[in-house]
Amino acid sequence: MKGSNRKIKVVVAMPGLDCHDRGIIYLSHVLKEAGMEVVYLGKFNTPEYIVNTAMEEDADVIGLSYLNDHLYMIFFPKVVELLKEKGCSDICVIAGGRIIEEDRPKLLELGITGFFGQSTPTRDMVQHIENRVKRERWKQ
């Protein structure tokens, strides 16, 4: 189980057919450098596959990225919804890419915990993950 000393495990994935994966390639590198374990799913995933992988891998975090268009407003909520359905809301979901300002409140409300797009310092993301995971592990 997720013992408090276990390495933080992050599933990194892009849902749908968006191909702009520059961000997740770099962020996966950053997460590894920060001492986390990365399960890299890359492009072209369905929300179901992302959630199932996160459960099988007993991940702490799902990092979603989307840039090309507006469909993230279907995929991201779906991921969160599936996690709830399966009783895995302890898995923290963060998002990156190009998430427009107007959509953010709604996504936060649904349970996405933070946005880390172009020009956010990566240490902010690392810190956010560490804090969230620490909190979740305390709860247990």
Place this chain on the structure above:
Amino acid sequence: MGSKEKIKSTRRFDVCPVTETSAGIPLKEVYGPQDLEGVDYKNEIANPGEYPFTRGIWNNMYRGKLWTRRVFTGLGSTADTNARYKYLLGKGASGLYCFGDTITHQGIDPDHPLAQGYAGVSGVSIVCLQDMYDLFDGISLEDVSVSFNNPCMAATVVYSAFVAYAQDMGYDLKKISGSILNEPIHLVYSMFETNAKPLDLAAKLATDVIEYSIKNTPRWHPIAPNAYDMHEKGANAIQEMAFTIAIMEEYIQRMIKRGYDIDEFASRVNVFGCACDIDFFEEICKFRAARRVWAKLMKEKYGAKKPESCRLYLSVHTSGNSLTVQQPVNNVARVTLESLACVLGGLQSFDPAGYDEGYYILTEHSALTSLNIHNILAYESRVASVADPLAGSYFIESLTNKMEEEMFKVINKINDMGGAIKATELGWIGSEMDKELIKEQKEIEEKKRIIVGMNEFIVSKEEEVPIEVGRDRPLEEQMTTSKKREDKIKKLRETRDKRKTKDALENLREGAGKGEGHNLVPLMMESLRAKATLGEILGVIREANGASYDPYKILQYSL
């Protein structure tokens, strides 16, 4: 306190901190005659229009013909795109650009289960022959050149549809001009790899387009490899050109195997679609060096005798990665610099990115500004009057030499591995690109690369001057656009003469099983005329070659 801090922060920017190019070539403080010692002008540099074409491919360059002035287009329905084409042609554009949407790139149809929400969203959807009629309604194909951005395998179908349309409309195929991206190998590490599997089949189909085109559409450029995407995914300026040239060698060798002499086709496979990033001098020298490398390869390795075989046409979309979403107006300055590098680098065609490219597909205003960057450079600034005006500069010639040397090193390494397909399958090219990407991002984060408004000279949201940028279509609208496309294709499937479609597809299937030497373009044209769709055509070809009908393994052949 406040003023003291200000002085401190300005002093930090008092000196130029840059000591190397983006690709890591060290830069001296000053260059002189000693940097060009031993350089043979006649053989290494030569006049513009002369081998090895370092200084450009024509002797009088832009006095003879200006670069083609294109602007990024491709939005929504074929009718929307057609309207934008007419608008741009009326404003001085001399070529049209057609960017495919996500699913066309993937080679799947709008009614594919994974296509929901994607059809016609960030580009134009081309699936059937009717789409060509809608796209080019009222535009004479003999008078403008059309540049399609579709990669193989979908490119084979798009090209076949374009030629079938041109033929059915009565155009003289010998007069139509333009290009299609076509090249599939780059997809493996840059974009929609599902469209390029199996890679060997994709390369075969790309070669079919080349072969058909040199015989039937002699003014068309049947392959325009995508160096751009590789650059945007990390490849530095040296790798960008070297990888692309190595990739092109794969097709050159296939064509030679099919029995063609290099001089029969080299002058048709010599257009590269590159990026032009913000490192001004490096980009100029990249273009000059790439022309020389290409010329030497054609002549020395492949024995080309005609000068046209040694000319490399370069076309550019200025780098989207170099733009920021912060203060979009700053992008006009970036794009202007990049466009100037294109002119000074002697390019044949380029499209300046829109200042709002970081948001979405350009607004009309942003597209017009891009077009006017062309116009200002071409007609106002006088920069285009003299061919290769930077030649002879100690720095420029020396950096060009260095880049040529480095490009050859990379090309030789790939050849040692057994060519670009092998180097791709081994994962070498991809991992080299990842390394560069990570290095670049790190430098941005550590402010070793300064990007104004993003990691330095940042203004708050309140200080930013508001400007209209391309907006995402609201989600509902995106879904509706896609649904309309889906319905249109479903209707096509219902109303067509199914037996005719099936017969044509079965003919294609039979042909597709006949191997490398059997060109599939004519059979694809017949399938398109029988109202078969992109997904069906590629599916049948894939099946005949032992792969799944649907790249995502969801759909089955059902005619």
